Amino acid sequence: MNFKDKFSNEERRLKTEDPGMSETLSLHLKEWLPPSKKIVIACIGTDRSTGDAFGPLVGSMLKQQTLETFHLYGTLEEPLHALNLIEQINRIKRTHNHPYILAVDACLGKSASVGSVVLGKGSISPGSALKKDLPPIGDLHISGMVNVSGFMEHVVLQNTRLHTVMQMAAKVAAAIQLSDAKRVKHTMESAPVTTFKGTINRLPKTMK
Template sequence: MDRLLINMYDKKSIEHLTNHLRLLLKKNQKISVLCIGTDKIIPDSLGPMIGTILSEDLTRDDIKIIGTLESPLHALNMKKRIRIELDNDELVIAIDANKGNRVGEIQVLDQPISPGKGLFKNLPQVGHISIVGTTLERGELKNIYDHKIRLGDIYRMAKTISSSLSLAINDLKINE
């Protein structure tokens, strides 16, 4: 398993994340990015925020972004949207928020993720590559609305992840 763990506060986080993603992405692949979460709960808004930023920043028309602030991909609609919107031959990058050791950690894995697992949701595993950002510390959550993270921190993490992903994806086209 290929894995990267960085902190969004690291000055070289975008560089490290971009370089790692470049190793996992291949030329001439159809790519879909699943940006999982809801804008109704701040710690879970990371995915849709990244989806919105990517939709505005990516210069490639052949990349499918599923899950934005305007049209979130969440527990209630995930199974149906994945069935309708994904093609079988696509490389799927799944992005979600999670509970972890330290808020601000970003982890990239070359395996699927289980969205909603931290909240005991039973959703299908998704993705060939997963990117998860820690927005809650383990044990922090008693009530979904009782959290320490600020929206500005979510935005900073979203910008770090989306900038890295945009650079890595756009480089594929330049190097073709």
Template sequence: MAIGEYGPEGKRRKQDAHGLVSFFREISDRYLPEEVAFLCIGTDRSTGDALGPLTGSRLREYGFPHVVGTLPSPCDADNLTKRIAEIPPELVVIAVDACLGPHAAVGYYFASGEPLHPARSIGRSLPAVGRYSLAAVVDASGPRPYRTLQTTPLYRVMGMAEAIAAAAASGFGLVR
């Protein structure tokens, strides 16, 4: 789960699904799909946190060559460091993760040209990841983040994962 705070004004941009295409188009202006690796963080054992593996699986289906974190092979807090080490250093990493946020932000995305800090909001100390990052607000934050992630509607998470993958494919010109 990504951070719940989004840093100083201007570092993270809140956007809806339509705004994601321009985020990925900006990246594709600098890099080809072969030069990027998507690091999709999460687990299929928690509905809310399944956003990463769902997104990764869809990115693979769209034809992105470098994707870490899919449903058959998730990238979660337990194996994150090992999975990061598998990414060739010449690739530009785009980190994708679910997060909790304010009620008004549920269903939105926070895109950034900075690294993502996985699990910070639940007190874990994991390495910051990504040259670019995308945090999807899958549910509202509350006193029990694990419980919230367990009870997040799967329909919402699947829709957000598809929106990210479709926007990436469109932004990089893999679909028209």
């Protein structure tokens, strides 16, 4: 759970109720993610708090799908949270060579921004909304604005509507799935000659 108050030119903010939100977010992801490498998705949060379950919900929804260009960490079953974040970051770095990380986390902000999803360049600071000292994570991040900051954040998170968080998580998960399909298509279209030659080389001699 991070905190977001101000927005910059390095961010894109989308409203969950927008019917085209998932498609728009997927286009931004395709534009900003490096096309030639697999991406690590770190879905941060815990199912012990309704508001902070945004990240793990996204992770669990994605786990049910087949992703070709993403590696997934953080689900409701195996959450990525304050108690294991440092350990899991080290695990990611051991497993993947110079990983490009897309961090997904809930955040608190101004009342006018609640219900928004923010895609931003650079890292986020998990736990900052709750005054926790955790390492920053992410080369790119998606923050779901689940509730208002400023007073008794723990209570605010516990009283966040599950419907709001579920709706937001479903649209973000759909956007990542769409982005994955677009990235696969881009990879295939950018190397058609190589693919064609490889197919020819596998044909029986009588068909060449």
